[in-house]
Amino acid sequence: MMKMKLVYFVFFIFIVSITSLFTFSSPAAPDEPYLGFNIGTEASNFPSPEALVSFLQLQKISHVRLYDPDPGVLKALARSRIRVVVGIPNDQLLAIGTSNVTAVAWVKNNVLAYYPQTVITGISVGDEVLTTVPVWGPVLVPAMQFLYGALAAQNLSSIIKVSTPHAASLILDMFPPSQAFFNQSLNSVMLPLLGFLSRTGSPLMVNFYPYYVFMENRGVVPLETSLLRPLSSPSKEMVDPNTMLHYTNVLDAMIDAAYFAMKNLNFTDIKVLVTETGWPSKGDSSEPYATADNAVQYNSNLIKHVFDRTGTPLHPEVTPSVYLYELFNEDMRTMPLSEANWGFFYGNFTPVYLLHISGTDGFLASNTANQTYCVAMEGVDKKTLQTALDWACGPGQANCTGIQPGESCFQPNDIRSHASYAFDSYYQKEGKRDVSCNFNGVAMITTTDPSYGGCIFPGRLKGNATQPTVNSTANSGTHDQTSRLASYHFLLLLLIVAIGL
Numbered sequence: 001m002m003k004m005k006l007v008y009f010v011f012f013i014f015i016v017s018i019t020s021l022f023t024f025s026s027p028a029a030p031d032e033p034y035l036g037f038n039i040g041t042e043a044s045n046f047p048s049p050e051a052l053v054s055f056l057q058l059q060k061i062s063h064v065r066l067y068d069p070d071p072g073v074l075k076a077l078a079r080s081r082i083r084v085v086v087g088i089p090n091d092q093l094l095a096i097g098t099s100n101v102t103a104v105a106w107v108k109n110n111v112l113a114y115y116p117q118t119v120i121t122g123i124s125v126g127d128e129v130l131t132t133v134p135v136w137g138p139v140l141v142p143a144m145q146f147l148y149g150a151l152a153a154q155n156l157s158s159i160i161k162v163s164t165p166h167a168a169s170l171i172l173d174m175f176p177p178s179q180a181f182f183n184q185s186l187n188s189v190m191l192p193l194l195g196f197l198s199r200t201g202s203p204l205m206v207n208f209y210p211y212y213v214f215m216e217n218r219g220v221v222p223l224e225t226s227l228l229r230p231l232s233s234p235s236k237e238m239v240d241p242n243t244m245l246h247y248t249n250v251l252d253a254m255i256d257a258a259y260f261a262m263k264n265l266n267f268t269d270i271k272v273l274v275t276e277t278g279w280p281s282k283g284d285s286s287e288p289y290a291t292a293d294n295a296v297q298y299n300s301n302l303i304k305h306v307f308d309r310t311g312t313p314l315h316p317e318v319t320p321s322v323y324l325y326e327l328f329n330e331d332m333r334t335m336p337l338s339e340a341n342w343g344f345f346y347g348n349f350t351p352v353y354l355l356h357i358s359g360t361d362g363f364l365a366s367n368t369a370n371q372t373y374c375v376a377m378e379g380v381d382k383k384t385l386q387t388a389l390d391w392a393c394g395p396g397q398a399n400c401t402g403i404q405p406g407e408s409c410f411q412p413n414d415i416r417s418h419a420s421y422a423f424d425s426y427y428q429k430e431g432k433r434d435v436s437c438n439f440n441g442v443a444m445i446t447t448t449d450p451s452y453g454g455c456i457f458p459g460r461l462k463g464n465a466t467q468p469t470v471n472s473t474a475n476s477g478t479h480d481q482t483s484r485l486a487s488y489h490f491l492l493l494l495l496i497v498a499i500g501l
């Protein structure tokens with residue numbers, strides 16, 4: 001009896017381990033919740049498309065939303081496997097919503113020109129149209145239908161979803177969630193819109209900011225629940241008197257409010273997708289809660305919440321996916337000051353603050369340790385890299401011993417790998433000043449430790465001299481897979497032993 005149990009147990013681990021082996025190669029199974037990033041571009045030092053894509057990959061960011069179909073970025077995303085939602089700016093709605101020819105041309109120029117190399121998975125039609133430019137409400141659904149028709153003609157309508165992000169203010173009386181309803185004066189748009197989403201299996205996109213809820217209801221909504229903090233006592237839970245559902249945070253309540261608002265119009269089969277959420281790290285005197293500490297808390301708690309997959313009180317089985325707002329601080333935005341300070345990173349890839357997350361499988365692996373490294377970008381010109389490498393190891397006086405033949409960082413023997421080591425050595429020696437990680441634009445700062453196998457980068461040695469990793473010949477890109485394979489072999493061994501017993 002014991003023996004059978006052991007076998008079953010081990011077999012179970014074995015299956016789990018096999019599963020994890022496969023999830024590695026397909027990081028985004030269709031129904032798994034994910035975290036993506038909005039990428040606004042009003043940053044004075046916005047990186048080149050190539051640098052941006054390498055950065056996304058380093059940080060294991062698998063989903064992004066672009067506000068407009070930037071050709072450079074869409075092209076650079078090719079073969080990255082990063083999933084992209086492409087936005088249509090509000091000022092193009094009228095043209096698309098009044099002419100299916102224009103819609104077909106838009107799809108051709110902004111989707112088909114890049115797909116499938118660039119994995120476009122959605123089109124977000126306009127942004128908060130019904131609340132910012134309600135006069136265009138009447139063309140919104142026609143625009144979505146025309147775009148859908150253009151995709152359907154290419155057999156892509158089941159792969160590329162068409163929807164439109166709404167402001168949370170469209171939903172009235174959100175608290176308690178069971179009483180929420182869509183602003184009824186917009187029902188003439190919302191009814192056909194929900195019909196479209198339901199028919200096409202597309203999500204309801206909503207931008208949810210507990211930050212604004214908190215600011216607008218100070219003294220009523222506690223900071224604790226706005227920041228998704230674990231509550232200090234169950235008595236702080238918000239209980240919806242109609243459903244008796246217990247809410248521990250504002251975001252879940254907002255998401256459920258969206259479900260109730262849809263239910264109120266008899267739609268129960270549409271998923272909620274949070275297309276924007278975040279917390280600003282800085283504000284002016286009227287925005288005292290826009291602080292780095294609150295931003296760290298909100299975003300860290302949110303990331304953990306999505307990874308925990310606990311769903312919402314109404315739908316514990318469905319954890320909505322979330323696009324964080326936003327990747328970079330958009331310093332060119334003005335008034336109020338918070339507008340320029342929603343980013344997780346500055347345009348040069350340095351983190352604005354450090355998150356407290358762990359167990360998130362490398363997602364933003366970065367921001368858990370206050371250590372930065374300087375590495376060569378991917379996809380940059382080899383000659384420029386070689387020149388920079390020569391300079392770093394020569395006049396720059398970087399310590400390039402580690403990349404000499406026979407030394408631990410010599411393999412893989414290629415320019416990019418050697419340049420990364422030399423750049424990091426120089427950068428650490430120069431006290432990690434931003435200007436020391438440029439090298440004619442082929443270098444970038446990262447918070448992901450580039451060390452691999454027996455090759456320890458100077459930045460790691462500096463931060464922690466006594467931390468060798470496992471010996472292996474894998475480079476940083478395949479490191480995870482190697483360790484998964486190792487555990488798979490280990491479990492296989494266990495299984496054999498168990499059967500032997």
Ligand SMILES: *[C@@H]1O[C@H](CO)[C@@H](O)[C@H](O)[C@H]1NC(C)=O
Nearest residue numbers: 099100101104146149150153
């Ligand atoms: C565009 O609209 C015209 C007229 O309504 C229709 O005949 C045609 O099939 C439409 N084309 C597409 C691609 O939807």
Ligand SMILES: *[C@@H]1O[C@H](CO)[C@@H](O)[C@H](O)[C@H]1NC(C)=O
Nearest residue numbers: 150151152153154155156157
């Ligand atoms: C769409 O699929 C149908 C049936 O599978 C096929 O006949 C047609 O050629 C496809 N169209 C395109 C544009 O791929």
Ligand SMILES: *[C@@H]1O[C@H](CO)[C@@H](O)[C@H](O)[C@H]1NC(C)=O
Nearest residue numbers: 130134169172183184185186
């Ligand atoms: C509902 O929408 C109408 C039309 O856009 C707007 O004038 C009104 O202020 C909205 N109501 C609320 C309570 O937001």
Ligand SMILES: *[C@@H]1O[C@H](CO)[C@@H](O)[C@H](O)[C@H]1NC(C)=O
Nearest residue numbers: 187191262263264265266267
């Ligand atoms: C929703 O369904 C109920 C019951 O069938 C019906 O009374 C109500 O009018 C419907 N509401 C809408 C907006 O269609």
Ligand SMILES: *[C@@H]1O[C@H](CO)[C@@H](O)[C@H](O)[C@H]1NC(C)=O
Nearest residue numbers: 350351352353354369370371
């Ligand atoms: C990292 O540490 C340095 C020095 O200890 C400090 O100046 C810097 O602000 C920290 N960075 C972040 C993002 O906290």
Ligand SMILES: *[C@@H]1O[C@H](CO)[C@@H](O)[C@H](O)[C@H]1NC(C)=O
Nearest residue numbers: 398399400401402403407408
């Ligand atoms: C250069 O790096 C090597 C390790 O790769 C180390 O042993 C050596 O002490 C370093 N030299 C200096 C001058 O720091």
Ligand SMILES: *[C@@H]1O[C@H](CO)[C@@H](O)[C@H](O)[C@H]1NC(C)=O
Nearest residue numbers: 369462463464465466467468
């Ligand atoms: C070095 O790493 C060890 C083990 O991870 C850790 O306990 C220690 O605090 C680290 N030291 C520094 C200076 O980061």
Ligand SMILES: *[C@@H]1O[C@H](CO)[C@@H](O)[C@H](O)[C@H]1NC(C)=O
Nearest residue numbers: 408453454468469470471472
């Ligand atoms: C790693 O390799 C070195 C030399 O190749 C060896 O001395 C060391 O014991 C190895 N460490 C581990 C943890 O296997």
